[in-house]
Amino acid sequence: MVLSKKFLIGFLSLILFLALVGCKNDSASTDEKDNDGATSENDTSPFTFTYFNAGSPGKDIDSNKTKIGKIFEEQTGTNVKMEFLVGDINTKIGTMIASGQYPDVLNPDIAIDKVLEAEAFIPLNELIDEHAPNLKKLYEPYLDRMKAEDGNIYFIPFGASQGHLPNPNIDQGAFFIQRGVLKEFGYPKIKTLDQYFELIEQYQAKYPEVDGASTIGFTALTYDWRFFSTTNTPAHLAGYPNDGEVIVDMETHEAKVYGNSEYTKRWLEKLNDANTKGLFDKEAFVANYDEYLAKLTSGRVLGFFDYGWQISQAENALKEAGDEDKRYMPLPIVFDENIKDQYIEPPSFVNNRGIGITVSAKDPVRIMKFLDNMAKEENQKLIMWGIEGETFVNDNGRYIRTDEQIATTSNQEFREEFGFQQFEWYWPRGNGLFSDGNAWEPRRQPEVAQASYTDGDKEILAKYEAxxxxxxxxxxxxRPWYPAWSAELEQGSPAQIYIQKKTDLQRKYFPKLVLEANFEAIWEEYLNEYNKLDVKEYEKTLTEIVKQRIEDNK
Known part of the structure; x- marks a missing residue:
């Protein structure tokens, strides 16, 4: 039988097609399963994993019920069942550890050490290497610092700096002063601690009451773990950023504690003097966080030191009330005129919190691919800025928000429906600047900050030529080591024990040093007790960490 040329060509084409289909199916079956049977990065079939977030309150929700989450589901096939903390964090995490049952993904926040000790997180090194090129690129400068002593990466921190851009509105440390105080005296330029308190003293003498209640010259936040807002202050006044318990020498890179230094003595002595003059809030050492915020919101407090992120609730309430004179102005106050302030943080990487995949996770590969998809720059922009034309405008390459968009994206209900509330934090993310020069966070984009300023904001900034x-x-x-406070200290180590004993000691002595008359005698007693602590071992540990980070950054 003789076959036609056309038939032969058709027959051979069919064989080739079937062969290609077979190869593709073999390839797909190989690609879609790893050696353990878990699905791979190319699988976009429906998949759901659970995520417990102990870092912030929230409403339990499926991520695909938000606009951002729905987009991620369309991209990856993955939905996330998000659960948030209710009640005590240590009780909740302790119950997980006792049962050995965990969500697929966990952010244990301050209880992370307990989770690591329980070996509840799986190593992520191979998952990142094999399935997460975008996440690896985002965290590239910090991958070595993310490794535990055994060389494994167990969690992904919340933020990898990509260049530096300070928050226009100061979310870090500052001495805050009521704007009405500055207005009363013609908007003076004050730099030193003495000048700051002199101004408050003069104003309180003129206005001892506010709405029938006594004016509070200066208050302090001392409640619970937030006590650092009072203990950190001497380092800032001396011209150093928040490195926690130590000041790091810029030349030798030696880390030295300052809790027993002249800086701390000078700070507490000033508070003691303020208390003697009736300027200091005598309830500061017994008030809780809510009571502290309520005082700031009342308009009675003339000044305080704190970190902007801790007082945003009070700031927003004062802004909404509309009395510009009762709002606060952040100032870079230092001990002496010749000191250069360092309140604005340098680019940093904090590695003591993060999100991990647990031993209970059914498909770590699909989870890692979901995290990797989030790490793409276009999806980081989605998480932070939203959708062009809806939540921001592209003005010749610069991202801005209209007044309406600023109002909309500030609305809590909208933030929850869109997904900003669920995705902005406690996931892999960057900080700083995108590759096109726009700020990673809208709040750090100068144009967005300025668009939200009130007339009062604009007026006081103009007075200070800013x-x-x-x-x-x-x-x-x-400071390539910054922040030193993020160093992971082994539980029960001399350095960790030092921190706990030092904190207990300061809680005992700081109220006495500020509120009692015999300052010098109490200081000598405090100093004697402080120097009994294992200061040298702690300094040695922190110095080694600082120098290692410098070496890793080269």
């Missing part, structure tokens, strides 16, 4: 509040502060010096 466009945004960060203009009042010095640029940060380069």
């Amino acid at each position: 466009e945004v509040f960060a203009d009042l502060f010095s640029d940060p010096d380069d």
Whole structure:
């Protein structure tokens, strides 16, 4: 039988097609399963994993019920059942550990050490290497610092700096002063601690009451773990950023504690003097966090030191009330005129919190691919900025928000429906600047900050010849180890025990040093007790960590 040329060509084409289909199916079956039977990065079939977030309150929700989550589901086939903390964090995490049953993904927040000790997180090294090129690129400068002593990465921290851009509105440390105080005296330029308290003293003498209640010259936040807002202050006054318990020498890179230094003595002595003059809030050492915020909101407090992120609730309430004179102005106060302030943080990487995949996870590969998809720059922009034309405008390459968009994206109900509330934090994410020069976070985009300023904001900034509040502060010096406080200290180690004993000691002595008359005698007693602690071992440990980070950054 003789076959036609056309038939032969058709027959051979069919054989080739079937062969290609077979190869494709073999390839797909190989690609879609790893050696353990878990699905791979190419699988976009419906998949759901659970995520417990102990870092913030929230409403339990399926991520695909939000706009951002729905987009991620369309991209990856993955939905996330999100559960948030209710009640005590240690009780909740302790119950998980006792039962050995965990969500697929966990952010244990301050209880992370307990989770690591329980070996509840799986190593992520191979998952990142094999399935997460975007996440690896985002965290590339910090991968070595993410490793535990055994060389494994067990969790992904919340933020990898990509260049530096300070918050225009100061979310870090500052001495805050009521704007009405500055207005009363013609908007003076004050730099030193003495000048700051002199101004408050003069104003309180003129206005001893506010709405029938006594004016509070200066208060302090001392409640629970937030006590650092009072203990950190001496380092800032001396011209250093928040490195926690230590000041790091810029030349030798030696880390030295300052809790027993002249800086701390000078700070407490000033508070003691303020108390003697009736300027200090005598309830400061017994008030809880809510009571502290309520005082700031009342308009009675003239000044305080704190970190902007801790007082945002009070700031927002004062802004909504509309009395510009009762709102606060952040100032870079230091001990002496010749000190350069360092309140604005340099680029940093904090590695003591993060999100991990647990031993209970059914498909770590699909989870890692979901995290990797989030790490793409276009999806980081989605998480932070939203959708062009809806939540921001692209003005010749610069991202801005209209007044309406600012109002909308600030609305809690909208934030929850869109997914900003669920995705902005406690997931893999960057900080700083995108590759096109726009701020990673809208709040750090100067144009967005300025668009939200009230007439009062604009007026007081003009008085100090500034466009945004960060203009009042010095640029940060380069500190590749920053922040030293993020160092992971082994539980039960001499360095960790030092921290606990030092905190207990300061809780005991700081109220006495501020509120009692015999300051010098109490200081000597405090100093004697402080120097009994294992200071040298702690300094040695922190110095080694600082120098290692410098080496890793080269």
